[in-house]
Amino acid sequence: MTSIAIRLSRLHFPVTSLGPGHRIGIWVQGCSIRCPGCISMDTWNAGRGDTTVESVLNAMAGWLGEADGFTISGGEPFDQPDALLAFLHALRTRHSGDILVYSGYPLETLPLQRFAGLIDVIISDPFDAAAPQTLKLRGSDNQRLTALTPLGRDRFTALATERDNDRPQLDVVFDDLAGDAFLAGVPRRGDLLRLQRLLQNAGHLAGTTQDPRQP
Template sequence: MTSIALSRLHFPITTLGPGNRIGIWFQGCSIRCPGCISADTWAVGRDLTDVDAVINALNRWLPDADGLTVSGGEPFDQPDALTELLQAFRQRSDADILVYSGYPVEKIMPYLKKLDGLVDALISDPYLAEAPQTKALRGSDNQRLHSLTPLGENRFASYERANQSEEKKIDLMMDADGTVWMAGIPERGVFEKLSRHLSNQHHTFLTTEDRSISRARRGKPHD
């Protein structure tokens, strides 16, 4: 059995691709883009399970899933686990597979070829907090959407466009311990606005968003 470091999985996810999707977040990231909203997924060496356990957990959702979205963390930092996971999923479902990676596609293309068409669509390149944020499914406009199979072209070609106002939403979920977490690509500054609003209502709001960018901005001298 291949070990896999997993942050979380959930169904349905509606903000990271078409339809009701299974979402899988890998744990561990060597890229660590400044400003990332999922800094909690950076740490390595924790939340280990095995691919068989993950597939068993997904089985109950497969009949209703329109697709699978794999994010993180960085999926390509665990290539063996990613391969085994996608192979097992494809054996059980013909739904599309979308993978997010912070690596440039040129760096991981040899590995994608070894996956032999398992990845239908890929969003590549690191998140840049200073770049515009207008494109569908992407956190910053430098990121590229690649349709890698006929199924990927059919399902994702329509996302090669500007983000639409109705898509500026997030999935809100709650774990059994009461932890609330969000999936999607929120507009920049939305967590700060939410924090201020909740603070005004005497609530405490903590987020896993990386704060290095905002700290650097606050530290800049005025012109």
């Protein structure tokens, strides 16, 4: 089952800005939803990042002893439902931490019955750049945080609250091999473009992965 194909954008540990504790962040590659203003345009293309569930599990193995939970984002995890199912089954058998999955699909359209017991919390619905942004863990307030298990309720109830936009929480991650940096977490609206301008004004070559379209 773990030899099943999956498209992966990146892995990182520890991530502290996408759920409680020190988490393994898994960003899948490929998103067919394409919300205007999405900050992760680099994850849209489904034509790259090919690997297997087994390879992803092997790459994460050294982190499992220290991890409190997992955050699966993207990209759109439910665009790869078979791979997601195999991956979640494997996580559940290897670790007792909580599992948070992001999806841009409306909650009512997700095949949650098929994933019963495998996801503790889901943050659903497409990013809407015209909606306010006042809630923790979410890019826009139309996105719903739903606990699906007692563990999810236990770990995320305290996070289903208003965010402090004066102190956004982000992890800055450097990729030594590619020479890139990326931000894990949910930045404030416009922060990536502000950061890009700051770096460019300081003479750096800087681009962002934010979709320039506005609704």
